[in-house]
């Protein structure tokens with residue numbers, strides 16, 4: 478029994494289920510016995526995990542825009558979710574420079590719209606809102622950011638996630654901390670801040686591993702921009718296990734677990750872009766890379782999370798090293814590029830989830 482078995486039979490709404498993290502989370506929740514409803518725009522890339530494993534066969538799949546407040550409310554009224562994981566976002570730093578309006582509209586007002594729909598849907602008991610490690614005011618310092626450090630963000634994407642955090646805190650304090658007429662339980666709302674996630678099935682633009690895979694699968698050279706940049710790389714199942722542990726605790730204990738939570742790699746495991754690319758090449762078995770010397774938009778060079786809160790209070794910990802995360806990811810992509818049947822790819826994806834379940838700490842059970 479993992480995650481206290483609380484997801485079994487629960488109606489769970491995921492925004493962003495057609496995206497990379499949302500598709501993995503949907504599959505995991507199905508495996509845990511949840512009745513999953515997904516609400517999203519179309520998958521953000523071609524190819525994508527959602528279609529590659531035919532996820533629409535497993536979940537109630539709804540196309541919808543989080544910027545459409547009335548539609549969100551209508552869907553929540555119709556499907557009456559008990560638990561919500563809000564992942565839908567414009568998640569790309571570079572695109573946020575090109576289209577800041579879309580980024581703020583989606584990540585800020587989209588989040589407000591989700592919370593407004595929750596306010597009007599009495600059956601919702603738990604909301605986990607996904608932001609980013611980039612929500613913090615980045616001081617380029619050597620130690621990790623803690624949950625109570627100030628919000629900020631240099632670029633529009635990062636600042637939109639900082640804004641989403643402030644909104645989450647305001648809704649928790651103002652609307653969700655007490656039971657209200659027609660709502661037997663207060664809503665337990667938490668936000669989760671994870672760093673750069675890798676895993677099979679991501680083809681997001683301007684993301685390091687997807688960029689590598691796109692180049693390698695087309696027999697092209699990989700081009701990298703910031704070889705010395707360090708990111709908190711982790712396998713996608715690592716933060717997702719944290720979100721699920723947190724959701725289970727919010728369901729059971731409510732107020733004690735509301736607020737912000739960091740989920741990052743173990744301290745000391747800070748790997749550069751250059752190291753990730755060299756390891757990817759070794760695992761793929763062939764290929765080359767070169768540096769892009771053009772001027773690129775500002776990106777933070779050092780970002781580290783302090784995850785003591787999740788380690789101590791949830792008993793969560795990352796189960797894979799960065800190398801293991803890369804190994805699992807490359808195995809997945811290799812299978813995909815063998816053009817196997819979607820059913821076989823889904824089975825393999827589920828087997829990676831089950832493998833991760835096996836190494837989860839006992840307190841997750």
Ligand SMILES: NC(=O)c1ccc[n+]([C@@H]2O[C@H](COP(=O)([O-])OP(=O)(O)OC[C@H]3O[C@@H](n4cnc5c(N)ncnc54)[C@H](O)[C@@H]3O)[C@@H](O)[C@H]2O)c1
Pocket residue numbers: 492493494495496497498499516517518519520521541542543544563564565566567568583587607608609610671672673674675681
């Ligand atoms: N992947 C990472 O490394 C990473 C790191 C930190 C934070 N995050 C956060 O995790 C979440 C998921 O990221 P991802 O990597 O799966 O991104 P993704 O681009 O793969 O998926 C984004 C999802 O959001 C949906 N979406 C976008 N705009 C929408 C709108 N207006 N209405 C409804 N749906 C909309 C897309 O259809 C898709 O399902 C995001 O909130 C992102 O900011 C991701």
